[in-house]
Amino acid sequence: MLEVYAFSTPNSVRVPVALEEMGLEYELKPVNVRKGEQKDPTYRALNPNGKVPVLIDPSGPDGKRFVLTESSAILVYLAEKTGKLLPSKGEARARVFEQIFFHVTGIGPAFGQAGYFQKQAPEQIPHALTRFNTEAARVMSVFDGILRSSKFAAGDDFTIADIAHFGWIWRREFAGIELAGYPNVQRWYDSVANRSAVGKAVDRVTALVPTT
Numbered sequence: 409m410l411e412v413y414a415f416s417t418p419n420s421v422r423v424p425v426a427l428e429e430m431g432l433e434y435e436l437k438p439v440n441v442r443k444g445e446q447k448d449p450t451y452r453a454l455n456p457n458g459k460v461p462v463l464i465d466p467s468g469p470d471g472k473r474f475v476l477t478e479s480s481a482i483l484v485y486l487a488e489k490t491g492k493l494l495p496s497k498g499e500a501r502a503r504v505f506e507q508i509f510f511h512v513t514g515i516g517p518a519f520g521q522a523g524y525f526q527k528q529a530p531e532q533i534p535h536a537l538t539r540f541n542t543e544a545a546r547v548m549s550v551f552d553g554i555l556r557s558s559k560f561a562a563g564d565d566f567t568i569a570d571i572a573h574f575g576w577i578w579r580r581e582f583a584g585i586e587l588a589g590y591p592n593v594q595r596w597y598d599s600v601a602n603r604s605a606v607g608k609a610v611d612r613v614t615a616l617v618p619t620t
Contacts, residue, residue, distance in 0.1 A: 410434040411464040413454065414613060415441050418516070418575035418582075419479040420461045421613045425571050426483055428605035430490045438616040465489075479575070480508050483568040493568045503562040507554075507569035515551065516576055518543040523582035544583050548590050555592035559599075566600070574600050578610070 410427065412434050414420035427434045439445045439460050446458045454462045455477045463482045468474020476482050487494035495501040522540040525533060551573070554561065561569040577597055580587070587594040600606055 409466070411437060411466075413437045413439050413451070413462040413464075414460050414616065415439050416613050416617045417441065417460060418519075418579040419459070420575075421578060421609060422479045422571050422575045423461045423463060423482050423486075424609035424612055425574065425606050426486050426493065426568060428609045429566075429571070429603075430486060430492045432486070432490070436612055436616065440616075440618070480512055480572055483508070483571055487568050493566065493571070495565075495567070500563055500565075504567045504569045507561045508572045510547075510550075511569075511572045511576070514547040515544075515573065518547050519576045519580065519583035519585065522584060526584055527582065541584065544585055548585060548593060552590040552592045555596050560596065566603075570596075570600055574606070 410432060412423050412427070414423060414436060415438060424434070424436065439451060441460060445451060446455075446460055451462075452458050454464075454475055457477060459477070461477075461479055461482065463476045463485070465474045465476070465485075476485055484494070494504055518540060521536075522544040525536045525540055529536070551561075558564070560566050561573050574597075576583075577585075577587075577593065578601070587597060601610075
């Protein structure tokens with residue numbers, strides 16, 4: 409069975425969403441990043457970068473145990489393994505990768521830095537706050553424009569590009585982002601969040617957070 413080391417984070421949730429959408433069984437193993445468990449030597453043996461998530465496939469390429477890090481790489485691996493949520497060729501496939509890279513170079517970093525300087529920085533730095541708040545709003549406007557003429561992130565079909573975007577937009581409050589000013593993103597988000605598989609994944613990831 410597939411194993412996923414994760415926590416209730418924007419990057420972690422993507423993997424269970426993909427697995428639920430693909431109908432694959434998996435075991436979810438908590439890594440409490442609030443307690444620094446991602447820095448434990450045992451965990452860093454799986455991911456030297458000390459981040460979640462990590463996927464372990466006991467039947468990976470050539471039938472061998474395969475450990476993979478980085479949520480976007482995991483999404484692509486699972487899509488190619490199952491033949492689901494990623495077109496096999498042509499423009500449709502390229503559009504999926506276009507959106508994934510837009511997320512990992514645009515939305516993800518902007519949201520992460522905006523949230524850090526708003527909530528976690530040891531001191532308030534006005535220039536940094538303005539810089540990353542403005543950038544988070546800008547990339548959201550770009551995404552809203554894309555969705556003005558597209559049902560999903562990369563076209564008419566739900567793909568791993570939507571899963572990539574979903575993680576940070578699910579946790580958008582961290583970056584101080586509201587969807588009210590982005591009607592097309594709001595429509596898209598509601599559509600994705602209401603998918604049965606997505607709901608199951610969110611519930612499972614949320615349950616990893618201790619209640620006490």
